[in-house]
Amino acid sequence: MSALLPPRVLSAPSAALRGFFRRYAAGVSIVTLPGAAGPVGFTASSLASVSLDPPLVSFNVSRTASSWPALQDARHVGVHLLGERDRSTATVFATSGADRFAGVEWREGDHGVPLLRTSGGWLLGRVVERVAAGDSTLVIAEVLDAALADGLDDGHEPLVWHGGAFRRAV
Numbered sequence: 695m696s697a698l699l700p701p702r703v704l705s706a707p708s709a710a711l712r713g714f715f716r717r718y719a720a721g722v723s724i725v726t727l728p729g730a731a732g733p734v735g736f737t738a739s740s741l742a743s744v745s746l747d748p749p750l751v752s753f754n755v756s757r758t759a760s761s762w763p764a765l766q767d768a769r770h771v772g773v774h775l776l777g778e779r780d781r782s783t784a785t786v787f788a789t790s791g792a793d794r795f796a797g798v799e800w801r802e803g804d805h806g807v808p809l810l811r812t813s814g815g816w817l818l819g820r821v822v823e824r825v826a827a828g829d830s831t832l833v834i835a836e837v838l839d840a841a842l843a844d845g846l847d848d849g850h851e852p853l854v855w856h857g858g859a860f861r862r863a864v
Contacts, residue, residue, distance in 0.1 A: 719856040719863070722780075724787050724813070725753060726772040728806035729764035733795050735808065736761040737788035739855040741773060749837035751819060754830045760790055762831075770805035770820055771835055774813035775842075778851035778862045783812070785860065804839065815842035 720739040727734050736759060744750035751773060755765055765771075776784055787794050799811040809816050819835030852863040 716857055719854045719861075722776045722784050722853045722855050722860060723753070724774040724776060724780075724784065724810060725755075725761075725765075726774065726800075726808040726810065727761075727764060727768040727770065728808070733800070733808035734761050734764040734768075735787050735794050737784045738773075744834060750822070750834055751817060751837060752832055752834045754827070754832050756830050757826075758829065765833065766824070766831075768821055770807050770818065770838075771833070772803060772807040772809050773817040773819065773835075774810045775815040776853045777814050778853050780813065780853055781860050783810070784853060813843070816840065 721741060723738050723741045724735055725738050736755070738753045738755070740752075740754040742752050744752050753773070755762055757766075759765075783798060786792050786798070795808065800808045801811060803809040803816075803818060805818070805820075807818055809818075817835075817837050818839040819837050821833060822836050823834040825832040825834070854861050854863045
C-alpha cells in the first residue's frame, strides 16, 4: 500500500484548480463556426461526448474569448479532431488576435460552417443549449453529420494539452 502524499497548500482554490488541470491531459480539438465578418474558430480542450441518443457533444468557452461574440448567437458549429501533425494549426487557433484561417485549408460546409480539410475528422453540430457556468459557457450541440479522414488509424498520433503545452500522446 502506498502512502498518501501530503497536500500541497496553494494560495486560492483557483490556483489549485489551475494546477490540477495542468496535470490533466486532455484531447485537443478546433471549433469553427460562421461569423458575420467571416469564419471564426478556436482551439478547445474541453470537448466531451454527452449522449449517443440523441448524439450530443459539449465544449466550454470563456465569455472573454474573442470567439464568444460569434458563438453566443451561432446556430451551428464544426468540431475538428486534431493529431500531432496539427500542432501548428492548434497553436494558431489558440492565439488571440491571429488570422486563424490564413494558410489553413478549409471549405464551407452545411449551414456555412467552416470545415478544416486537414483534420483527422469533423463533427457538424446544431447548438441546442448554452449554459452559463461561472466565467464560461458550456455549449451543447446535437451532431448532424460526421466524417473521419481516410487512414486515420494508420500513424495518427493524437494531440493533447498537458502541462500548459501541446504534446503528443504516447
